[in-house]
Amino acid sequence: MRDALRLYLHYVRVSIRSQLQYRAAFVMTSIGVFLITASEFVAVWALFDRFGQVHGWTLPEIALFYGMISITWALCDAIGRGFELFGTMIKEGNFDRLLLRPRSTVLQLLGQELTLRRVGRLLQGMLVLGYAAAAGTIDWTGPRVVLLVASIACGVCAFLGVVVLQATSAFWTVDSLEVWNAFTYGGVTMSQYPLAIYRSWFRGLFTYAIPLGCVNYFPGVAILGRADPLGTPALVGWIAPLAGPVFLIVCLQVWRIGVRHYRSTGS
Amino acid sequence: MMAAVRPGPLRPYLAIVSARFRMLLQYRSAALAGLFTQAFFGVTLIMIYEAFYRSSAASAQPMVFAQVVSYVWLAQALLAMLPWNADAEVRAMVRSGAVAYELCRPIDLYGLWYARAVAQRTAPTMLRAAPMAVFAAIGLPLLGLGEWRLEPPASLAAGAGFAAALACALALACAISVLINISLLWTVSGDGIVMLVATAVSLLSGLVVPLPMFPEWAQPILRWLPFAGLADLPFRIYNGHIAPGGLALALAQQLGWTIALIALGRRLLGRGLRRLVVQGG
Amino acid sequence: MPQIVVEGLVKTFQIAERTPGLWGAVRGLARRRYRAVRALDGVSFSIERGELVGYIGPNGAGKSTTVKALSGILVPDAGRCEVAGRVPWRQRIAHVAEIGVVFGQRTQLWWDLPVVESFELLRDIYRVPQARYARSRDAMIALLDLEALLDVPVRQLSLGQRMRCDLAAALLHAPAILFLDEPTIGLDAVSKLAVRDFVKRLNRDEGVTVILTTHDMDDIEALCTRVIVIAGGKILSDGALAELRARVTRERWLTVDLVDAGGAIDEPDAKEIRREGHRVCLAFDPQVVTPAELIRRVTSRHAIRDLFVENPPIETIIARLYEAHGGSAGAPDGALDRTPDGDPDRSPG
Numbered sequence: 001m002r003d004a005l006r007l008y009l010h011y012v013r014v015s016i017r018s019q020l021q022y023r024a025a026f027v028m029t030s031i032g033v034f035l036i037t038a039s040e041f042v043a044v045w046a047l048f049d050r051f052g053q054v055h056g057w058t059l060p061e062i063a064l065f066y067g068m069i070s071i072t073w074a075l076c077d078a079i080g081r082g083f084e085l086f087g088t089m090i091k092e093g094n095f096d097r098l099l100l101r102p103r104s105t106v107l108q109l110l111g112q113e114l115t116l117r118r119v120g121r122l123l124q125g126m127l128v129l130g131y132a133a134a135a136g137t138i139d140w141t142g143p144r145v146v147l148l149v150a151s152i153a154c155g156v157c158a159f160l161g162v163v164v165l166q167a168t169s170a171f172w173t174v175d176s177l178e179v180w181n182a183f184t185y186g187g188v189t190m191s192q193y194p195l196a197i198y199r200s201w202f203r204g205l206f207t208y209a210i211p212l213g214c215v216n217y218f219p220g221v222a223i224l225g226r227a228d229p230l231g232t233p234a235l236v237g238w239i240a241p242l243a244g245p246v247f248l249i250v251c252l253q254v255w256r257i258g259v260r261h262y263r264s265t266g267s
Numbered sequence: 268m269m270a271a272v273r274p275g276p277l278r279p280y281l282a283i284v285s286a287r288f289r290m291l292l293q294y295r296s297a298a299l300a301g302l303f304t305q306a307f308f309g310v311t312l313i314m315i316y317e318a319f320y321r322s323s324a325a326s327a328q329p330m331v332f333a334q335v336v337s338y339v340w341l342a343q344a345l346l347a348m349l350p351w352n353a354d355a356e357v358r359a360m361v362r363s364g365a366v367a368y369e370l371c372r373p374i375d376l377y378g379l380w381y382a383r384a385v386a387q388r389t390a391p392t393m394l395r396a397a398p399m400a401v402f403a404a405i406g407l408p409l410l411g412l413g414e415w416r417l418e419p420p421a422s423l424a425a426g427a428g429f430a431a432a433l434a435c436a437l438a439l440a441c442a443i444s445v446l447i448n449i450s451l452l453w454t455v456s457g458d459g460i461v462m463l464v465a466t467a468v469s470l471l472s473g474l475v476v477p478l479p480m481f482p483e484w485a486q487p488i489l490r491w492l493p494f495a496g497l498a499d500l501p502f503r504i505y506n507g508h509i510a511p512g513g514l515a516l517a518l519a520q521q522l523g524w525t526i527a528l529i530a531l532g533r534r535l536l537g538r539g540l541r542r543l544v545v546q547g548g
Numbered sequence: 549m550p551q552i553v554v555e556g557l558v559k560t561f562q563i564a565e566r567t568p569g570l571w572g573a574v575r576g577l578a579r580r581r582y583r584a585v586r587a588l589d590g591v592s593f594s595i596e597r598g599e600l601v602g603y604i605g606p607n608g609a610g611k612s613t614t615v616k617a618l619s620g621i622l623v624p625d626a627g628r629c630e631v632a633g634r635v636p637w638r639q640r641i642a643h644v645a646e647i648g649v650v651f652g653q654r655t656q657l658w659w660d661l662p663v664v665e666s667f668e669l670l671r672d673i674y675r676v677p678q679a680r681y682a683r684s685r686d687a688m689i690a691l692l693d694l695e696a697l698l699d700v701p702v703r704q705l706s707l708g709q710r711m712r713c714d715l716a717a718a719l720l721h722a723p724a725i726l727f728l729d730e731p732t733i734g735l736d737a738v739s740k741l742a743v744r745d746f747v748k749r750l751n752r753d754e755g756v757t758v759i760l761t762t763h764d765m766d767d768i769e770a771l772c773t774r775v776i777v778i779a780g781g782k783i784l785s786d787g788a789l790a791e792l793r794a795r796v797t798r799e800r801w802l803t804v805d806l807v808d809a810g811g812a813i814d815e816p817d818a819k820e821i822r823r824e825g826h827r828v829c830l831a832f833d834p835q836v837v838t839p840a841e842l843i844r845r846v847t848s849r850h851a852i853r854d855l856f857v858e859n860p861p862i863e864t865i866i867a868r869l870y871e872a873h874g875g876s877a878g879a880p881d882g883a884l885d886r887t888p889d890g891d892p893d894r895s896p897g
Contacts, residue, residue: 003675007672007673010668010669010672014665017661018660021660025458028458028459028462029458029459029462031459031462032458032459032462033462035462035463035466036462036469039466039470039475040470042470043475043476046476046481047476049482050328050329050480050482051322051328052322053322053323054319054322055322056322094654096616096621097656099621099640099644100619100621100656101644101674102642102644102645102673102674102675103641104641108673173296175295175297176296176300177300178297178301178304179299179300179304181304182303182304182307182308186304186307186308186311189308190311193315197314197315198311198314199314202310202311202314263621263622263623264622264623265561265562266559266561266587266616266622
């Protein structure tokens with residue numbers, strides 16, 4: 001395990017050095033990403049300026065959910081690039097090279113790139129979270145801070161699981177990978193608002209099937225110290241994030257099935 | 268399927284359109300996947316707006332909920348038409364320096380790039396807009412979600428006006444797209460300008476949030492920027508927010524900007540090519 | 549006990565069919581058709597430690613499928629395979645740690661990195677202890693003359709330089725078996741010789757078992773004492789190169805340079821198979837007319853500036869072998885052209 005971590009850190013060092021070779025482009029793109037994501041929050045702000053609140057939730061409260069999910073997705077998007085590009089890798093026949101190395105394919109794909117330009121979205125997320133902390137009425141106790149960090153970590157696991165599923169589907173059909181964007185980018189958009197405002201079937205999808213709600217909404221409610229309009233007990237907010245890593249483990253098993261399928265049907 | 272083509276200047280562009288159609292049809296699963304993703308997005312966004320509208324007095328809002336719904340679906344349907352990116356081939360040409368050779372050829376480079384921009388948008392837009400509209404108008408009610416369906420245009424005049432505004436929007440989108448291409452002559456990596464334009468396009472055309480939702484003080488500015496003509500104006504003609512009487516002004520705004528940006532583009536292209544030659548590529 | 553044992557390997561693939569044109573694409577929306585392709589149809593052979601084996605066949609014959617099965621990437625439908633006591637696809641990680649693979653057309657090095665940094669990453673991937681890595685690395689640098697290339701990013705290397713680096717990279721973890729797939733493709737003459745020389749020495753001095761898959765017959769002739777020919781998923785021939793030659797044809801070629809370009813050569817026991825300006829090539833059976841006799845006849849009737857006698861090039865031999873087994877659409881007897889650098893004609897199927 002430690003050996004795998006050592007290799008991963010080596011990969012990360014290499015990836016960072018590789019990207020910093022194109023420093024100017026990296027800076028430009030990061031700024032660009034920041035501007036795009038910032039403009040998205042401007043739109044949210046505009047809606048609150050018009051409507052004042054949504055189902056009783058105010059802008060600072062939304063900003064907590066929004067900031068958390070931005071940070072979560074930025075981190076996942078940075079780590080999971082190898083899986084995101086897997087469709088191309090399969091198409092170009094480069095997956096064989098990974099199988100020819102005495103390492104797990106997951107480790108090699110995670111190590112392929114740590115995409116630095118996601119820092120634009122990371123910065124946006126932190127600023128929005130900062131706004132939520134400053135403008136809101138959150139009582140930042142020790143446990144709540146831990147919950148915040150843990151939720152983000154578990155959130156990264158959850159989204160990584162979706163990204164892994166997306167890559168796995170490339171073993172069967174390289175063309176429909178876009179479908180998973182509904183759950184990654186769509187999942188991000190969905191998570192920016194409290195789960196409570198959506199229809200019950202939509203909530204169910206994101207609680208029990210793809211537990212993106214478990215890693216953002218429920219802990220967010222606990223951090224806000226609010227009662228959940230859906231009526232779930234307060235404890236749920238503290239243990240729901242665990243659904244993230246559990247989901248990821250399940251997705252990795254599906255990945256294994258995909259690799260097995262690839263190895264028996266050839267490229 | 269394609270009508271017989273008279274040989275001449277039109278053929279290469281029709282070839283691009285035909286090739287795109289063919290490619291997109293082959294990847295039917297890709298098409299369905301894209302449709303699903305956009306439908307999912309549309310539904311999510313509509314639920315969010317629905318929550319907002321349920322939370323306050325509807326009369327205070329610039330658009331009624333049904334108009335917002337139409338706006339959202341039109342945005343999903345016509346996403347491919349907007350100028351998001353530089354033409355990949357042009358980017359490669361600029362990077363390799365081959366674009367300087369274009370100065371030696373007796374062709375209208377701006378016209379070529381503009382026609383390419385039009386050709387490249389036609390196939391993907393048509394192949395996405397039609398199924399998207401069908402889903403939004405008919406599929407949703409079948410799924411029991413009729414309250415979120417895409418309604419027909421507010422009136423016959425609105426429908427006709429929408430068609431005209433859409434054509435103008437396409438012309439405008441291509442003018443902006445070619446400007447993005449031209450910007451590559453100055454910055455080789457090009458990503459910075461492209462992202463800036465993409466941000467401006469998405470925010471200021473109403474794709475992130477309908478323009479009327481922005482604060483009142485911002486409305487005059489937004490109204491007169493070129494980006495409004497890309498999506499906001501045609502969509503609001505469709506859903507009746509712009510009454511048929513305002514049609515002429517809207518079209519004039521779109522066309523005005525289109526002409527201005529084409530003129531600017533031509534000027535900058537000439538200058539950019541000369542600069543490239545002076546620099547030695 | 550052979551190092552590599554392959555017995556009765558069978559593998560069938562399902563290939564999707566696509567109809568061309570715009571109308572075909574629209575129809576493709578409705579349904580997709582598949583056809584079954586038998587890539588391996590009972591392939592068997594065994595290889596001892598330290599052998600240098602050529603594995604050749606037309607495109608689509610099953611070469612890469614066999615290599616994929618041997619390297620553990622692909623799981624066959626039936627058959628047995630053991631490499632160094634392991635079943636490759638059952639113990640992938642343990643197995644690939646002991647083999648090296650070089651693809652001629654792809655690099656396994658990291659594109660943006662200096663070569664030596666790729667080496668270091670591979671060291672960590674293969675868990676090679678630092679001391680052993682340093683020894684391997686230094687040996688490779690010396691043997692392949694890589695000193696000047698170590699700090700160059702891979703994207704800036706020429707094809708020949710990249711191939712040398714790829715060879716080194718594949719051997720850093722001291723594998724017992726090396727698979728080479730088209731290692732000299734696209735290389736200039738000097739680089740080809742360097743690669744061949746290196747592989748020969750590696751096999752001779754270090755005892756590394758080498759399996760060479762290639763279309764370049766010069767590689768085969770230079771390196772391989774043993775050649776396995778596969779076509780249509782079946783092994784057509786397995787043995788020494790000389791045996792293969794003798795098996796297929798006794799034919800030999802006489803090439804003469806005429807003084808007068810136009811002269812027709814009309815010999816009853818020889819067939820003209822090629823004419824290029826002054827140079828004419830005749831095919832003959834040495835058991836029907838001896839080389840000496842044929843030379844005497846031709847020189848007595850024509851003014852000759854120069855001549856030589858040779859065996860038909862190995863590509864011709866191979867192509868005749870494929871044809872004999874109902875293989876690809878080859879040209880009739882003896883009329884195949886040998887391209888200047890030895891690349892064979894591209895046969896379909």
